Each structure stands twice: as structure tokens, then as C-alpha cells.
Amino acid sequence: MRAVLAQPDFRRLWTARTVSQWGDVFSFVALAILIYRLTGSGLGVAGVVVAEIVPVLLLAPLAGVVVDRLPRVQVMVAADLVRAFFAGVLVVWHDDPLVLYAVAFGLSAGAVFFNPAANSVLPSIVSDREVVAANSATWTAAVLSQIVLAPLSGGLVALVGPGWAFGLNSASFVVSALALHGLRPAEPPREVGRRRLLADAREGVALVGGDRLLRALAIGQLLAALSAGATSALLVVLAAEHLGAPPNAYGILVGAIGVGAALGPTLLLRLIPDPRRPLFVFGPYVLRGLIDLVLASVRSLPVAAAALAVYGLGTSTGAVTFNSLLQSHVTERTRGRVFALMDLLWQAGRLVSLGVGGLVADTLGVRAVYYFGGVLLLLAAVIGFAAARAAGTVGPEQ
Structure with missing residues (x-):
């Protein structure tokens, strides 16, 4: 892992995914607490899960084609900016369950494009023998982020409210897009036809x-x-x-x-x-x-x-x-x-x-x-x- 993290291109990808993961943890906890407060039911909380799954079912076939047709870094940057917008909506407007469901849908829709692009671009920035280490570094950072930040975010939401968590999530996507902007993987030309x-x-x-x-x-x-x-x-x-x-x-x-x-x-x-x-x-x-x-x-x-x-x-x-x-x-x-x-x-x-x-x-x-x-x-x-x-x-x- 140390060897792949020493490489600038992979470090950019790793930073983008890890920072946005930090924002996701804060937002996930805040969203679950908030939707339960507003609806008072487990069914209301389950609605967020459904809102996150439906975009994958609808958009995944299209997303795969887009990822294979267009430059993958550009797809990831666009997905980050879209998610930054949706997360930013909740900073000022988070008192309506329908808005929460709509934002959960939008964030998931962005991830439908981002995740296949990120997984597809990784072999273009590390050598074949480093692929496992690169995936391990990404996975480990995501798990550790959840272990450390989830309990912290729950306490902070209770103390100061949920708006700041959504603001952090929005900012994390902007940071991710900036990190990815300088990434230049060795990709062959696309034959769109x-x-x-x-x-x-x-x-x-x-x-x-x-x-x-x-x-x-x-x-x-x-x-x-x-x-x-x-x-x-x-x-x-x-x-x-x-x-x-x-x-x-x-x-x-x-x-x-x-x-x-x-x-x-x-x-x-x-x-x-x-x-x-x-x-x-x-x-x-x-x-x-x-x-x-x-x-x-x-x-x-x-x-x-x-x-x-x-x-x-x-x-x-x-x-x-x-x-x-x-x-x-x-x-x-x-x-x-x-x-x-x-x-x-x-x-x-x-x-x-x-x-x-x-x-x-x-x-x-x-x-x-x-x-x-x-x-x-x-x-x-x-x-x-x-x-x-x-x-x-x-x-x-x-």
C-alpha cells in the first residue's frame, strides 16, 4: 500500500475517494437521524434506502456505456460536481422528507457513474502487480473512515444539527473533483462511432x-x-x-x-x-x-x-x-x-x-x-x- 500511495496519480484517486467517503459518512448518519425525526417511522428510514437503490436499477446500464465511451476522469469530475450540488441543497433545505428522498436519489445517481469509472480507471494508473494493493488501500481507508467518523458524526449532529454535515459532504465532493482534475491516466482513444x-x-x-x-x-x-x-x-x-x-x-x-x-x-x-x-x-x-x-x-x-x-x-x-x-x-x-x-x-x-x-x-x-x-x-x-x-x-x- 505504501508503494502505490507514493505514486502521484494513484494518490490523487485515493484522496478523491477517501475525502468524499468522509463526507458520505457524516451525511449518511445525519440523513438517517433527520429522516427518522421527520417521519418517526422505520418505514421512513427504509424509504431512503429505496431512494438510493432505484437510481442504480434505472441508470446502471447507461452509466456503464458512458464510462466506456467518454474519458473516465471527466465522468468522475462531473459526477462529483452533481453530487456537490445535491448535498449543498440540504444545507439550507432539510426540513421536508420529500427533499431528503430526492437528494438521496440524486447522490446515488452520481455514484452510479462515479464508481464504475473509478474502478475502471485504476488499472490505467498502477501496474498490473499493484492492482490488489491499490484496491486494498482504497478499501482500508473507507472502512477506517466509517469506524472513526460514524460515532463522531452522530454526536455532532445531536449537538449542532445536521446542516453542517451536509455542508461537509458537499465540500468533500468539490475537493474530490479538484484532486481528480489533475489526474492523467493512460487511456486509449475512445471509438464512439x-x-x-x-x-x-x-x-x-x-x-x-x-x-x-x-x-x-x-x-x-x-x-x-x-x-x-x-x-x-x-x-x-x-x-x-x-x-x-x-x-x-x-x-x-x-x-x-x-x-x-x-x-x-x-x-x-x-x-x-x-x-x-x-x-x-x-x-x-x-x-x-x-x-x-x-x-x-x-x-x-x-x-x-x-x-x-x-x-x-x-x-x-x-x-x-x-x-x-x-x-x-x-x-x-x-x-x-x-x-x-x-x-x-x-x-x-x-x-x-x-x-x-x-x-x-x-x-x-x-x-x-x-x-x-x-x-x-x-x-x-x-x-x-x-x-x-x-x-x-x-x-x-x-
Whole structure:
């Protein structure tokens, strides 16, 4: 990580993503507190989640094409400026739930374009052997930001109100855009031609559907979202109803996940020279699936916290290896569409999982949610390993 952070171009990208992540943490906490105050219901808070997911479902196919057609740094800068505007609206106008939902929609719409562009441009500014370290540095900074800033932001919102948090978020996007403005990746010229957007989008879907490894990664992404959407949202219910834990236990469990997630990339780099292999992408699904089964079975808070630390480790290492394998396996010309499609699958699965998970918890109990979640993750691993073996994929070069 130190080696890639010493490179000016990557440092610009890392700074842009990390600073905007700081603003996102403050804004996320302030938005959740504020919408609950205004609506007084969990359904109102869930509405923010829906407002964040819907833009991905609507815009991801278009975003992937735009990222592959236009200079990616310009796409990221434009997305940052759009998000700075939406976040700035809440500085002066945050007393109407409809405005909050609209801004959540706008911020998510900007991220739909920014995230595939950022993931696609990274291999253009670091060498192939540095891709894993670069993804690890980005992931670690994001997790540490959340661990440190989320508790701080909650206290500050209670003391001085939410407006300042939205102002910080708006300013963070401006700083991100300024950092990216000087980034000059080695990108080949774009061949826009006269092809239609829909044809380009279909090409991306066909690429994923026709490549055995990409198809397995897509299926794994969807199954993982169907699992994690419900299990992450219902962790507070598991703590109260199954573990019989005190009110502050939920914070302990979330903190345990954060600790494991922060340690994961560092351990990955120290123990494995190049983890861009299906084993290290689908292996964490096995780990997380087993943890879900453990959580549904045990009633000890310390055991659950320790298990969730391991779950966080599996989540972070899986995310780093997933992105790194995609960046190495997919050509530069289609990378944006592939990442956008993976985002689409993740958010679609998450939305379905939130709805179905709530029904399962109400009818069969919260333990059933975690049993089903564990089975889905284990199924994702089985499909992934089978596809990788059939394709003969043993390393990123294949």
C-alpha cells in the first residue's frame, strides 16, 4: 500500500475517494437521524434506502456505456460536481422528507457513474502487480473512515444539527473533483462511432453472459446481495430477539464487523502474493456463509461478535479480490459496463433481500433469515468454484 500511495496519480484517486467517503459518512448518519425525526417511522428510514437503490436499477446500464465511451476522469469530475450540488441543497433545505428522498436519489445517481469509472480507471494508473494493493488501500481507508467518523458524526449532529454535515459532504465532493482534475491516466482513444447506447449496453451484458468466469462472478454477486441485504439490515433484530443482548450490543456487533473489515486487506497482502484467483474470490463466500449459520445457532454475544469480526474480514478480502480479478480479467474497452452491471446486480439483489428478509423474519423468525443467508452464500461459492474449474481459471492472466 505504501508503494502505490507514493505514486502521484494513484494518490490523487485515493484522496478523491477517501475525502468524499468522509463526507458520505457524516451525511449518511445525519440523513438517517433527520429522516427518522421527520417521519418517526422505520418505514421512513427504509424509504431512503429505496431512494438510493432505484437510481442504480434505472441508470446502471447507461452509466456503464458512458464510462466506456467518454474519458473516465471527466465522468468522475462531473459526477462529483452533481453530487456537490445535491448535498449543498440540504444545507439550507432539510426540513421536508420529500427533499431528503430526492437528494438521496440524486447522490446515488452520481455514484452510479462515479464508481464504475473509478474502478475502471485504476488499472490505467498502477501496474498490473499493484492492482490488489491499490484496491486494498482504497478499501482500508473507507472502512477506517466509517469506524472513526460514524460515532463522531452522530454526536455532532445531536449537538449542532445536521446542516453542517451536509455542508461537509458537499465540500468533500468539490475537493474530490479538484484532486481528480489533475489526474492523467493512460487511456486509449475512445471509438464512439454511431452505435446506439442500447447496443453498447447489450454488448456488456452479452460479454458477462458469454464468459464463464464473469458469469460465475455475476451469479455470486447476486446471491451475496440476496443474502447480505437482509442479514445486515436485521442484525439489530438478531441481537435483540435471538441473542437477548442489551441495547448497546448492536453497536458492538457492528464495530466487530468494522474491525475485521479493516484488518482484511492488510492480512491479504501479507499472506498472499497475488490473490487474483477464483479461490480468493469465492472462498470468502464460504467463510461468510458459515458465519451466518453460526449466528443463527449461537446465543452468546462474545461468540457472535468474534464471528462477525471474521465475517468482516471475509467481506473486505472478498471485495478487494473481486474488484482486482475483474480489473485484470476484463478488457479496458468494456470495463465500465461490466462494473456497472455488477453494481446493478448487487443493488437489485439487496432490494429483493430487504423485502423478503423482513417477511421471513416476521413469519419464521430472524434465525431463518440467517440460515437462508448462509445457504445462499455457500451456493454462490459452489457455483463459482465449479465455473472456475470448468474454465480452467487458475490466475488473473486467464
